Amino acid sequence: MEVQGFKAGAVSANIKYQGRLDLGIILSSVSSVTGAVFTKNIVKAAPVLDGIELLSKGRSFRAIVVNSGNANACTGERGLSDCLKIRQETAKALGIEPHEVLVASTGVIGAYLPMDRYLDGIKEASQKLSEEGLLAVSEAILTTDTRNKVAMREVEIEGTLVKVFGMAKGAGMISPSMGPPQATMLSFILTDAYVDEEYWQEIIERCVELTFNRITVDGDMSTNDTVIGMANGLARNRVCDGQGPESKPLEDAVYDVMKSLSQQIVMDGEGATKCVTIRVTGARDEKEAELCARAISNSNLVKTAFFGEDPNWGRIIAAAGYSGAKFNPKKSVIKIGGVEIFKKGQPLDKKAEDKAKEAMKKPLFKVEVDLGAGKSAFEMLTCDLSTEYVHINADYRT
Numbered sequence: 001m002e003v004q005g006f007k008a009g010a011v012s013a014n015i016k017y018q019g020r021l022d023l024g025i026i027l028s029s030v031s032s033v034t035g036a037v038f039t040k041n042i043v044k045a046a047p048v049l050d051g052i053e054l055l056s057k058g059r060s061f062r063a064i065v066v067n068s069g070n071a072n073a074c075t076g077e078r079g080l081s082d083c084l085k086i087r088q089e090t091a092k093a094l095g096i097e098p099h100e101v102l103v104a105s106t107g108v109i110g111a112y113l114p115m116d117r118y119l120d121g122i123k124e125a126s127q128k129l130s131e132e133g134l135l136a137v138s139e140a141i142l143t144t145d146t147r148n149k150v151a152m153r154e155v156e157i158e159g160t161l162v163k164v165f166g167m168a169k170g171a172g173m174i175s176p177s178m179g180p181p182q183a184t185m186l187s188f189i190l191t192d193a194y195v196d197e198e199y200w201q202e203i204i205e206r207c208v209e210l211t212f213n214r215i216t217v218d219g220d221m222s223t224n225d226t227v228i229g230m231a232n233g234l235a236r237n238r239v240c241d242g243q244g245p246e247s248k249p250l251e252d253a254v255y256d257v258m259k260s261l262s263q264q265i266v267m268d269g270e271g272a273t274k275c276v277t278i279r280v281t282g283a284r285d286e287k288e289a290e291l292c293a294r295a296i297s298n299s300n301l302v303k304t305a306f307f308g309e310d311p312n313w314g315r316i317i318a319a320a321g322y323s324g325a326k327f328n329p330k331k332s333v334i335k336i337g338g339v340e341i342f343k344k345g346q347p348l349d350k351k352a353e354d355k356a357k358e359a360m361k362k363p364l365f366k367v368e369v370d371l372g373a374g375k376s377a378f379e380m381l382t383c384d385l386s387t388e389y390v391h392i393n394a395d396y397r398t
Contacts, residue, residue, distance in 0.1 A: 001152050002131045003163045004192045005029045005234040009128030010140035013121025015114060016069025016107060023121040024137030026064040026188060027094055027129055032230040033197045034061040034102070035204035039225035046072045046079030047103040048224060050087075054099060059197045062100040064188060064228060065090045065122065068143050068169070069107040070114075073223040082113050089119050093126035104186055104226050106169060107143055134190075138167035141186055144270050144392055145169055151260035153253040157193070157246045160237035164191045164250070166257040170217075170265040185212060187227045187261055193250050194233035196241035203251050204229045211258040215381045217269035218389070219298035229254070266381045267363075271388030274306045275364045278380045280320075282332070282371040288325035289378035292371065295323035296380075303385035311356035313342040320369055331372030337365045 010024035036055055038048045054061075065086055072079045087101040094101075105113075128136075138148040149168045154161060170185035189204070208227050240247040267275045278297045283289035296302055299319040305312040313334045321329070334342035337359020341352050359365050 001134055001150060001165055003134075003165045003190050005232040006134070006190050007129040007131055008133035008137045009125045009130060010133065010136035011121050011124045011128065013067070013117050013124075015067055015117060015121075021136060021140035022069050023067045023118065023125055024065070024140035025090065025094075025122070025125045025129065026134070026137060026190070026230075028062050028230055028232045030232050030234065031060045031062060031100070032232040033195055033200050034059050034231075035201035035229045036102075037205060037208050037227050039222055041221050041223050041225070043074065043223050045105060045224040046075055046083050047105045048226060050080060050083040051102050051104075051226065051228075054102065058099070059201070060100070061102055061230065062096045063090060063094055064102050064104060064230070066104040066137070066141055066186065067107070067113075067118065068141050070105060070111055071107045071109045071224050072105040072113050073109040075110070075112055078112060082115055085115065086118065086122070089122050090126070093122055102228055104224070104228070106141060106186055106224055109223060134165065134167065138169075141167070141169040143169065145268055147268060149261050149264040149268065151257045151264075153256050155249040155253045157235075157237040157240065157249055160235055162191065162193045162235045162237055162250060162253070164189065164193070164253040164257050166190070166261050168261040168265060170268075185222060185225045185265065187212065187258070189227065189229040189254060189257060191229070191231045191250070191254070192233070192235040193231050194235060194237050194239050195231045195250065196239055199240060199242040199247065200229065200231055202242065203254050207251070207255045207258045210255065211262040214379065215262045215266050216294070216297045217266060217272070217383055218385070262381060266383050269383035270392045271386040271390075272383035273363065273386055274360070274384040276306055276382050276384070277366040278369070278382055279366060279377065280369045280371065280379075281377040282373055283325055283327070283376040283378070284374040286376045286378055289376045292320050292323040292325040292369065293378045293380040295319045296367070296369065297382035300385055303382065306360065306384035307386045309357055309360040311336050311341055311353050311360060313347065316367065316369065317342060320371070325371060325373075327371035327373040333370040333372065335368040336360060337362070
């Protein structure tokens with residue numbers, strides 16, 4: 001997977017694990033219009049704080065350097081100083097300026113970066129940059145993930161072919177809520193499209209809100225969640241600024257890439273065996289639909305029922321009931337895998353439950369909840385909660 005003007009490379013710097021890729025660099029041959037969103041967690045990691053500060057001063061960048069195994073979070077002034085050193089050394093190795101480099105990290109919170117190994121890794125990675133290196137970086141950002149997550153779309157903008165590539169990591173500590181500059185989910189979106197600076201930021205924000213911000217694995221929001229989008233303009237299409245028809249194909253492609261990556265994250269949730277769409281309809285307004293969908297998606301009782309392939313509609317209606325959404329249970333309906341199992345305040349017969357149980361044996365299925373209170377809807381993507389999740393997170397630091 002290649003996008004013109006971008007090179008990448010990754011190495012094993014032994015930041016936490018021995019002998020696996022854990023440090024990567026992405027470089028654009030020219031200055032790229034850059035948009036980004038970061039975690040809304042009050043506790044923000046050093047690279048998030050550093051990125052917010054840099055983006056407040058300008059939107060033109062050339063490189064991203066990223067590591068796994070260490071989040072550089074809750075590391076105080078030393079963490080920020082280490083980010084500056086990383087940007088300085090990366091810039092020196094690449095022949096660019098430190099303010100043109102963004103840093104991202106994922107891994108254990110509360111540990112200082114092993115800077116000697118990190119800086120050696122930067123020098124080594126800078127020598128491995130190639131057009132084919134994006135897949136290597138997509139592996140270097142993984143922590144408890146079992147596989148890399150990438151997506152590519154090609155679109156025509158008034159006869160000009162434009163590419164949009166994305167990579168992401170995330171398997172645990174996944175319940176993102178990201179906004180404009182102000183276990184972890186990281187995503188980097190790269191395109192050769194020529195796009196207006198403000199419109200590119202709008203695209204990133206809108207697409208994140210409709211994709212990454214609507215997934216959950218365990219309900220925990222990370223200190224490091226970051227999405228960075230770089231557009232280098234080398235496709236030389238007519239500028240996409242949101243004013244003409246040429247803009248929609250680009251935004252659709254970015255949405256498709258993020259949507260694919262979002263689903264890949266949930267399907268690779270720590271210990272997950274099911275990927276479940278939770279669709280709430282019939283709410284009084286979208287806010288209440290969202291409250292209900294999130295409550296169901298994050299309920300440990302609901303998620304363990306998914307793991308056990310148990311169509312326990314009682315847990316679902318209970319989560320809806322405490323979500324904050326206003327509705328009358330006697331007017332609500334629940335379907336699992338398209339099978340109606342709860343209606344007008346009471347369950348249906350055992351045959352319906354047996355059919356729903358059969359549907360839950362599939363790795364992907366849908367839960368539909370009609371509150372019967374209005375016309376608004378909201379959709380989330382979640383996974384089951386398995387015994388393996390407990391083992392992974394009990395042993396994560398040790």
